[in-house]
Amino acid sequence: MKSPQNSPSALLELIDALKCLPGVGPRSAQRMAYHLLQRDQTGARRLAFSLNLALDTLVRCSLCNNYSEHEVCSLCRDDERDRSKLCVVEMPADLLMMEQARCHQGLYYVLQGRLSPLDGIGPKDIALEQLLKRAQDGVVEEVILATNYTAEGEATAYYIAEMLKRQQIGVTRIARGLPVGGELEHVDSGTLAQAVYERKPV
Amino acid sequence: MKSPQNSPSALLELIDALKCLPGVGPRSAQRMAYHLLQRDQTGARRLAFSLNLALDTLVRCSLCNNYSEHEVCSLCRDDERDRSKLCVVEMPADLLMMEQARCHQGLYYVLQGRLSPLDGIGPKDIALEQLLKRAQDGVVEEVILATNYTAEGEATAYYIAEMLKRQQIGVTRIARGLPVGGELEHVDSGTLAQAVYERKPV
Numbered sequence: 001m002k003s004p005q006n007s008p009s010a011l012l013e014l015i016d017a018l019k020c021l022p023g024v025g026p027r028s029a030q031r032m033a034y035h036l037l038q039r040d041q042t043g044a045r046r047l048a049f050s051l052n053l054a055l056d057t058l059v060r061c062s063l064c065n066n067y068s069e070h071e072v073c074s075l076c077r078d079d080e081r082d083r084s085k086l087c088v089v090e091m092p093a094d095l096l097m098m099e100q101a102r103c104h105q106g107l108y109y110v111l112q113g114r115l116s117p118l119d120g121i122g123p124k125d126i127a128l129e130q131l132l133k134r135a136q137d138g139v140v141e142e143v144i145l146a147t148n149y150t151a152e153g154e155a156t157a158y159y160i161a162e163m164l165k166r167q168q169i170g171v172t173r174i175a176r177g178l179p180v181g182g183e184l185e186h187v188d189s190g191t192l193a194q195a196v197y198e199r200k201p202v
Numbered sequence: 203m204k205s206p207q208n209s210p211s212a213l214l215e216l217i218d219a220l221k222c223l224p225g226v227g228p229r230s231a232q233r234m235a236y237h238l239l240q241r242d243q244t245g246a247r248r249l250a251f252s253l254n255l256a257l258d259t260l261v262r263c264s265l266c267n268n269y270s271e272h273e274v275c276s277l278c279r280d281d282e283r284d285r286s287k288l289c290v291v292e293m294p295a296d297l298l299m300m301e302q303a304r305c306h307q308g309l310y311y312v313l314q315g316r317l318s319p320l321d322g323i324g325p326k327d328i329a330l331e332q333l334l335k336r337a338q339d340g341v342v343e344e345v346i347l348a349t350n351y352t353a354e355g356e357a358t359a360y361y362i363a364e365m366l367k368r369q370q371i372g373v374t375r376i377a378r379g380l381p382v383g384g385e386l387e388h389v390d391s392g393t394l395a396q397a398v399y400e401r402k403p404v
Contacts, residue, residue, distance in 0.1 A: 007269075007298070008259075008260060008269055008270050008271040008275070009271065010252070010255050010256045010259045010260055010271060011256060011260060011269050013252045013255065013256070014252040014253065014255070014256040016252075017245070017248050017249040017251075017252035017253075018249065018252075020238070020242050020245030020246070020248070020249060021223075021234050021237070021238070021249075022233060022234060022237045023230070028225070030295060031224060031295075032223050032224060033256070034293065034294060034295065035223070035224045036222070036223070036253070036256075037256065037257075037260060037269065038314060038315075040222050041257055043219070043222030044222070044253050044256075044257055045253070045254070045257055046219050046222070047219040047220065047222055047223075047249075047250075047253060048249075048250040048251075048253035048254045048257075049219075049250075050212075050215050050216040050218075050219035050220075051216065051219075051238070051246050051247070051249060051250035051253075052247070052250045053212050053215065053216070054212045054213060054215070054216040054235070054238075054239065054246075055239075055243055055246055055247060055250075057210075057212045058210060058212055058213060058239060067209075067210055067213050067239065068210050069210040069211065069212060073210070091236065092236060093232060093233075093236065096209070112240060113240075
């Protein structure tokens with residue numbers, strides 16, 4: 001939707017700025033701008049404040065590469081975590097899922113991305129060198145690869161495994177198979193075939 | 203998705219603040235926050251600036267009630283517009299559509315809402331008194347009601363028409379019927395029935 005010249009420039013500027021949000025096009029941006037101005041000026045002011053606060057205070061944790069307000073994040077500083085196990089995930093959201101599942105008592109390393117040659121993202125564009133250094137701290141005994149089971153996640157896991165094995169660091173990959181509670185009738189055939197292929201002795 | 207306690211508070215605060223945007227829930231807010239921090243810090247800073255700028259500079263035009271950076275907006279100040287015709291629309295977006303259609307050379311009045319008893323929006327919650335005063339400036343000869351053809355838009359038009367007719371101000375309503383290029387086969391039956399009911403002599 002084109003806006004006529006007589007729209008105030010601060011409004012046009014706000015609509016344009018909202019388009020930086022993922023999944024927000026011109027129409028949504030316009031709807032959001034009017035919503036904020038008409039119904040939620042408090043929310044708008046708070047959003048502006050929070051954006052600046054996050055940009056000003058968040059840094060990458062020097063150990064796990066996740067967002068943190070300190071040089072080393074609170075999770076990496078937690079004395080109760082098992083420092084011999086390092087779980088590698090693609091994104092901070094994956095770390096949150098792991099924590100919710102309460103299945104890992106060790107530490108994490110967040111790649112903040114994945115290898116994706118088609119998008120021009122190579123080994124130098126994600127923090128792999130820093131991971132190699134991190135895994136060689138003399139305390140880490142096992143690196144658990146928990147990247148996604150997508151093509152990119154698989155390639156990333158393979159690349160990291162090769163990199164770490166060259167340095168005699170133990171590497172494991174989270175299992176693939178039927179979901180818990182999954183029924184053969186309802187699972188996709190690719191997952192089922194892989195579950196049969198990776199069957200284990202009982 | 204719950205966030206564990208060890209997420210930095212500035213990040214949690216940003217995710218929470220993003221939820222003030224219409225149609226944005228916890229998951230989208232999280233995705234937006236990570237996107238801004240990882241890929242578009244410039245965009246995030248600009249968004250914060252634009253929000254504050256819009257909140258600080260935009261006021262309602264004293265003539266048309268639309269957003270403006272001046273007490274009277276540029277459209278209302280335009281000498282080439284026909285000041286005898288006043289078109290009433292619900293929202294600023296409707297005014298933009300009218301301008302794009304280039305079908306109205308007069309001025310506008312933006313209600314910034316519609317009557318909606320179910321949502322508790324009565325005559326006092328939209329700027330109807332100000333409209334009545336505006337229409338009685340001695341120059342306006344015709345008020346063109348261009349509210350939506352929804353239940354609320356219709357009720358709003360009816361209420362405004364009654365209010366203005368009591369003051370002997372000429373009121374018209376934009377036509378309802380088949381869309382331009384519309385085929386009987388593809389139009390909804392409500393629209394078709396209304397088009398037959400409102401048929402005109404040729």
